[in-house]
Amino acid sequence: MILNFITLILLQRLVWTVQAPGAIYNSINHYKLSSSNGEQIPKEFYLSIENSNEFKLNLQRKLLHFLENIQKNLTISTVFGSFQNDSPNAAKYIHRLQELSMFFYEASYSVEKFAIESEKFFEIIKITSNSLLLKLRQVPKAQPTHVKLLLTNYFSEMEFFHIFFSEVIDEALEYTTTILQTIQKLFYSYADIQNGILKNWKLKHNLECCKLYADFLHHHSARIFKCATADKLQIAFDLYSVTKINAKYIVKQLEFRIQRLLNCINFGSYSIRCPFLNNAEGDFETLFNKLSELELYLNIKMKKSGIFVTNIRNHNVNSDLRKLPYLESSQQACLLNDFPYNQMSKQLKECFYFFNSQ
Numbered sequence: 001m002i003l004n005f006i007t008l009i010l011l012q013r014l015v016w017t018v019q020a021p022g023a024i025y026n027s028i029n030h031y032k033l034s035s036s037n038g039e040q041i042p043k044e045f046y047l048s049i050e051n052s053n054e055f056k057l058n059l060q061r062k063l064l065h066f067l068e069n070i071q072k073n074l075t076i077s078t079v080f081g082s083f084q085n086d087s088p089n090a091a092k093y094i095h096r097l098q099e100l101s102m103f104f105y106e107a108s109y110s111v112e113k114f115a116i117e118s119e120k121f122f123e124i125i126k127i128t129s130n131s132l133l134l135k136l137r138q139v140p141k142a143q144p145t146h147v148k149l150l151l152t153n154y155f156s157e158m159e160f161f162h163i164f165f166s167e168v169i170d171e172a173l174e175y176t177t178t179i180l181q182t183i184q185k186l187f188y189s190y191a192d193i194q195n196g197i198l199k200n201w202k203l204k205h206n207l208e209c210c211k212l213y214a215d216f217l218h219h220h221s222a223r224i225f226k227c228a229t230a231d232k233l234q235i236a237f238d239l240y241s242v243t244k245i246n247a248k249y250i251v252k253q254l255e256f257r258i259q260r261l262l263n264c265i266n267f268g269s270y271s272i273r274c275p276f277l278n279n280a281e282g283d284f285e286t287l288f289n290k291l292s293e294l295e296l297y298l299n300i301k302m303k304k305s306g307i308f309v310t311n312i313r314n315h316n317v318n319s320d321l322r323k324l325p326y327l328e329s330s331q332q333a334c335l336l337n338d339f340p341y342n343q344m345s346k347q348l349k350e351c352f353y354f355f356n357s358q
């Protein structure tokens with residue numbers, strides 16, 4: 001992503017430097033060819049909004065009605081019509097319990113997908129802002145001196161805005177991915193713990209034990225699910241949505257400014273069509289205010305989440321989290337100390353062959 005970004009800058013610089021003053025018409029044609037119907041915003045920007053939003057909806061669908069579903073899936077009378085304490089029935093029930101761990105693996109995967117797509121989107125916001133900035137470079141160079149000065153000034157203001165914009169988007173990205181990674185790891189570890197219990201501790205195949213363990217899982221799954229989703233995931237969704245709305249607005253405003261500037265230059269009647277050029281600062285003021293508001297919002301939300309962002313520039317959602325099923329307890333406020341061992345009753349522990357053999 002960063003490489004693409006640099007390549008983009010280098011390419012744009014190159015385009016600018018090869019434009020000799022005599023090539024004004026070429027450059028105008030070039031500009032007209034590369035933008036359809038005055039659209040200055042790359043289509044990737046909108047595609048990426050749609051894409052990340054789709055993954056957000058997928059995740060929301062996956063988590064919908066969790067509490068009802070787990071109730072339904074684990075209630076013994078819905079699993080069996082009759083209540084016969086035999087081994088096949090128990091095996092069937094254990095299968096249900098395995099499905100629950102599958103659910104958490106899938107939920108973890110779904111969180112990861114959303115994290116990746118929202119990260120992509122945030123990167124594309126920055127690239128879009130930069131490519132809009134570079135459109136100003138396509139303005140033909142042969143301009144009266146005082147207009148050139150005004151243009152330089154306008155460019156600096158927009159460049160300054162782009163830098164601030166990118167910083168705020170980086171913050172949004174950092175906060176969102178930190179929260180999502182935390183939840184992803186939490187779901188994954190919880191699924192792994194369940195898997196490990198069934199595989200290594202070995203539940204006795206009798207319905208009393210199954211029932212006891214199912215109650216345990218029911219209680220803790222609901223607790224962990226609420227802990228992860230009630231505030232943290234909601235905060236990640238809010239951060240994503242508010243950033244998206246603001247970025248859309250800002251990018252459209254930037255597009256408007258570019259279009260207005262290009263029109264003004266093309267028609268050449270500077271004093272009538274380009275009064276905004278005399279006051280670049282004033283022209284960007286509302287956008288700066290909008291950004292400051294967004295930044296404030298991000299900071300307040302982040303404080304609320306209780307998650308601290310430590311490695312600001314050093315994260316990567318794609319890094320292989322799956323190699324680390326068990327994580328430091330500090331990352332897992334929702335998993336209690338020494339879960340599940342300390343939370344199990346003596347009676348429940350006796351339901352596992354593992355503890356009987358000790």
Ligand SMILES: *[C@@H]1O[C@H](CO)[C@@H](O)[C@H](O)[C@H]1NC(C)=O
Nearest residue numbers: 066069070073099100102103
């Ligand atoms: C409930 O069971 C269904 C079908 O057996 C499964 O697809 C779903 O993931 C389960 N949900 C939970 C929360 O265990």
